[in-house]
Amino acid sequence: MFSASEALPRLAPKLDRLTRDVLFGDVWQGAALTPRERSLITIAALLPQSRPAALAFHLRRGLDNGLAAGELAEILTHLAFYVGWPAATAALEQLDAVLAEPSI
Structure with a gap:
């Protein structure tokens, strides 16, 4: 799974969750593309x-x-x-x- 660095989940857990759950878990899973x-x-x-x-x-x-x-x-x-x-x-x-x- 994408992580800008090991620091992302440690320093910005919300951004890490949004990246995993929204960007890669939702947006990248859309059916149109x-x-x-x-x-x-x-x-x-x-x-x-x-x-x-x-x-x-x-x-x-x-x-x-x-x-x-x-x-x-x-x-x-x-x-x-x-x-x-x-x-x-x-x-x-x-x-x-x-x-x-x-x-x-």
């Missing part, structure tokens, strides 16, 4: 925000939700034209790091 579509949208929204930890988390989640590494690279390449080259190339570096992580 698939988890794969939600991952696409979330990655596109996070890319220009310079939130590397959140983007890396959602790149991993995108893989878990059925996106292939090549699709993620294509998404980041496509978004470079809309959100900027530096954001996209930094995200590609994050994707590379995520793909290099050992599978559990």
Whole structure:
């Protein structure tokens, strides 16, 4: 389950509960969009925000939700034209790091 850090439940238990129960327990479970579509949208929204930890988390989640590494690279390449080259190339570096992580 998502946690911005180990500090989130300790320092902001309400925000941690809202993240788990409302965001991931309710919003992400809506029937109108698939988890794969939600991952696409979330990655596109996070890319220009310079939130590397959140983007890396959602790149991993995108893989878990059925996106292939090549699709993620294509998404980041496509978004470079809309959100900027530096954001996209930094995200590609994050994707590379995520793909290099050992599978559990």
